[in-house]
Amino acid sequence: MAHRLTTCTFCGVGCGLYLETADNRVIGVSPSMSHPANEGKICLRGWHLHEVISTPDRLRIPMIRKDGRLQEATWDEAFNFIAARLKEIREKHGPDSIALLNSPRCSNEEAYLLQKFARTIIKTNNVDHGAGVYSNNSTDVLLDMIGVPATTNSFHELAQSEVIIVSSVDLGKRLPTIAGAVIRARLKGAKLIVTGTRSHRVVKNADIFLQNKPGTDSLLYGAMAKVIVDHGSMNLPFIKKHCRDYDKFIAKVLEYDLLEAAEVCGVRADLIEAAALAYAGARSAAILYSTGLEYGDTDSIKAMVNLCLLSGQLGKEGSGIFALTEHNNLQGCCDMGMLPDRLPGYGSVRDDLIRSQFEKQWKTEIPSRPGVAAKWVLSDRGKGSIHAVWLCRYDPVSTAFFGNAADCLEQCDLVIQQHLFLTETSRYAHVVLPTAMFGEEQVTFTSGERRIQLAKQVIDPPSGIASAWKQIVRIAQAMGADWNYESTADIMDEIGTVAPFYSGANYENLAREYGRQWPCTKDRPLGTPFLFSEGIPRDAFKFIPVERLHEAVVTNKEYPFLLVLGHSLYYWHRNALIRHSETLRREYQAPLLDYPEGFAGIHPDDAKKYGIHDGDRIRLRADSGSTVTLAALNHEIRSGTLFMPFFVKQVEHQILGPLKSGVHLIRVCLEKEEE
Numbered sequence: 298m299a300h301r302l303t304t305c306t307f308c309g310v311g312c313g314l315y316l317e318t319a320d321n322r323v324i325g326v327s328p329s330m331s332h333p334a335n336e337g338k339i340c341l342r343g344w345h346l347h348e349v350i351s352t353p354d355r356l357r358i359p360m361i362r363k364d365g366r367l368q369e370a371t372w373d374e375a376f377n378f379i380a381a382r383l384k385e386i387r388e389k390h391g392p393d394s395i396a397l398l399n400s401p402r403c404s405n406e407e408a409y410l411l412q413k414f415a416r417t418i419i420k421t422n423n424v425d426h427g428a429g430v431y432s433n434n435s436t437d438v439l440l441d442m443i444g445v446p447a448t449t450n451s452f453h454e455l456a457q458s459e460v461i462i463v464s465s466v467d468l469g470k471r472l473p474t475i476a477g478a479v480i481r482a483r484l485k486g487a488k489l490i491v492t493g494t495r496s497h498r499v500v501k502n503a504d505i506f507l508q509n510k511p512g513t514d515s516l517l518y519g520a521m522a523k524v525i526v527d528h529g530s531m532n533l534p535f536i537k538k539h540c541r542d543y544d545k546f547i548a549k550v551l552e553y554d555l556l557e558a559a560e561v562c563g564v565r566a567d568l569i570e571a572a573a574l575a576y577a578g579a580r581s582a583a584i585l586y587s588t589g590l591e592y593g594d595t596d597s598i599k600a601m602v603n604l605c606l607l608s609g610q611l612g613k614e615g616s617g618i619f620a621l622t623e624h625n626n627l628q629g630c631c632d633m634g635m636l637p638d639r640l641p642g643y644g645s646v647r648d649d650l651i652r653s654q655f656e657k658q659w660k661t662e663i664p665s666r667p668g669v670a671a672k673w674v675l676s677d678r679g680k681g682s683i684h685a686v687w688l689c690r691y692d693p694v695s696t697a698f699f700g701n702a703a704d705c706l707e708q709c710d711l712v713i714q715q716h717l718f719l720t721e722t723s724r725y726a727h728v729v730l731p732t733a734m735f736g737e738e739q740v741t742f743t744s745g746e747r748r749i750q751l752a753k754q755v756i757d758p759p760s761g762i763a764s765a766w767k768q769i770v771r772i773a774q775a776m777g778a779d780w781n782y783e784s785t786a787d788i789m790d791e792i793g794t795v796a797p798f799y800s801g802a803n804y805e806n807l808a809r810e811y812g813r814q815w816p817c818t819k820d821r822p823l824g825t826p827f828l829f830s831e832g833i834p835r836d837a838f839k840f841i842p843v844e845r846l847h848e849a850v851v852t853n854k855e856y857p858f859l860l861v862l863g864h865s866l867y868y869w870h871r872n873a874l875i876r877h878s879e880t881l882r883r884e885y886q887a888p889l890l891d892y893p894e895g896f897a898g899i900h901p902d903d904a905k906k907y908g909i910h911d912g913d914r915i916r917l918r919a920d921s922g923s924t925v926t927l928a929a930l931n932h933e934i935r936s937g938t939l940f941m942p943f944f945v946k947q948v949e950h951q952i953l954g955p956l957k958s959g960v961h962l963i964r965v966c967l968e969k970e971e972e
Contacts, residue, residue: 301755302329304742304812306402306735307342309622310334310452310474311744313811314343316350316736321756323350323736332811333453334746340473346735350756355717356731357759367719367729372763372771375728380775382711382727386685387419392664394682396423396674399635399689401624403765404740405749406788408626408633409641410769411689415668417661418776422637422646422668423683426630427691428588428622434595435588435620436631436639442602442839446643447628449617450583450827451746451814455482457615460579462572463491464601465514466587469498471623475585488579490572492517494861495940496933505572508935509562511859511962514597516846518604520558521573522550525607530577532609539833540606546840553845561846563935577608581616588620588627599841606838612829622745629743632796632815637668642796658795675702685711689765690732694721715765733764740766740785741807743815747825749802750812852937856964860897860917860939896929897967898940904930907969914970919963925970939965 305312313332317325326347330337359375360367370378386394397415399408412424436446443449455461455478468476476499483489483502491503494511509517525531526547536543559566576582584601602618610616622628634641644651646667656662674683675693686709693702706712706725714726723729737758743749758764763771766785773780782788786804793800798816806822807813813824829837852859897917899909909915911930916923917939926941934940 301753303752304750305343306625308472308625309627309745310472311748311750312339312343312474316755318755323347335474338474338477350734350736360729362727376771376775379713379728379772386710390684392420394684395419395421396683397687398425398427398671398691400691401426401428401627401630403690405629405633406740406785407689407765408630408635409788409792410766412634414769414773416663417659418773418778420664422664424635424668425637425671426635428624428627435598438595438598442841444837445828447747448619448745454615458482458487458581458583460488460576460582462584463499464586465493467497472621488575494935494938505568507564507568509564511861511938513562515600515843516558517562518600519553519843520555520569522604522607523553523555524570524573525577526550531607535609538835540838540840541836542840546842549842581613582610583619585619585621588622596843600843603840606840612833614827626742628745632743637670675705679705680708684709687713689715692720692722730768731762733758733762738764747814748812749807751807852964856966858939858965860963860965862941896927898929898931898934900934900936901930902936909969915967916970917965917967919965
């Protein structure tokens, strides 16, 4: 038996794992005790990763749809079929009729080649990562305000934070390893402040819980900024030296009123004041938020960053902004240019100088018009204009909760899917290519703390199965491209030439210790644990004023509840990897035995008013439709709100109707449904 160090591929924490192998099989998992991201802790998913790797029911042979059903084919037949159909569609409908989407669990190498294929061969910027259908556009906000589209500090630095704000996200269910780090910091003396509409495990350890009404996050953080200004607690030396547009920001902040904001948010004014002064007065303070849409919109992120700049909480250990990613390589996919308006390294496709540099490296012209995002492709807006979709390790029919992936893919002339398994999306695919699995190839992933990690090959893939990156190369060659990548190390070397902050991240360097956190450059090969550690340039940061919210989404007598759609622990049962682990499938699907039609969480006090008991069938009505589900009584939910997980698909179809794309907060009434 052998034990090989690698990184977990379930979420953006990037925990270090040892895989135990025997007879070309992975038979067990144990945590790395010294990896800085997890320090010997891993969650339920990580402990059972070996069951996913050893599953017997994976795809092994390419399949092409013939006579209405998928039939086995040879690799050459599949590659030639894809190349010929892409050429036909590009010729007939133009390059922008083709979209290429990947899962944010794809490796850096796969993501880089897929977007390069789109831009240099298809000649379109229609590329996006799968999380784009429910992300809050955190990348653009951070780029605009602090110049870096990523978490500023390392996860282990939370142990040095004096104050930690957890904004809305349920860490215990979504990112358990980070939840543990936060709770341990609290036990060591850090002040813990939690915001959000729902209580959860981390809240039980909080010093201050600001349980605000849904949709009021930006107002809450704006009110905290007003408190800091009123008390003169802003960090003026930091602001004058490093920040722009402070006067515009202050002019808008002065419009806020603490008492009015407290009433709209549904939070006590003294708690808002205490939280604001604790954050501003700390020597090191961290803000943690999720990049998921249901956890905060663009304005709420701007308001959080404003708060950080106002207090000077950047450029220090344990003090910064943590943009949490719940997919293991969402950061890496964005770094690699899987964005419709950004090239690798975040250069704009509109920028002639940046684009010319890529054209010189890639030896071909690339389009200057930004592409369309996944949210557009997989909605009714994409119908009729998108004729071909390439899906790399992506199953949008199961996991893209906004939009209408099934209908959009059904009308396409060509759907290409690269995946480990036949999925719900495979029903609409014209060709399916089986891929190598985690542990069967050497690739890299970039975690939510900017850590580029080498996931080493520990076993051989089944006979005949090619890695997804090799498949992209073969199809590129079939379309006439002169691509000669011999290994993923060659791809990483090229990435370093077009994305300078990866220039020191070669495989030899990444194999040492626990990878490298970018910027990892040739003159800084050890990487950067926290950003701006060597000094902050003058005027590096930018305040962005946020319009004051005067009222929350208003309920009334007809619709007295707000229905919040979001992620929950049980979302993970939609994940294709979990479906192929017996233990994880049992753990994550067990609640569905009690609530087989899904559920709507309701506070017990609200349930009592309506004579509703746990498990009762209830009807939810909105002005756009209605649906029937089961009541799940839960003290963690704010009174006056109902919570329903995204995966309850009938909500999308029956309640949201034509408003379904991007909506996650709806006014509803409820009534007990007679049996």
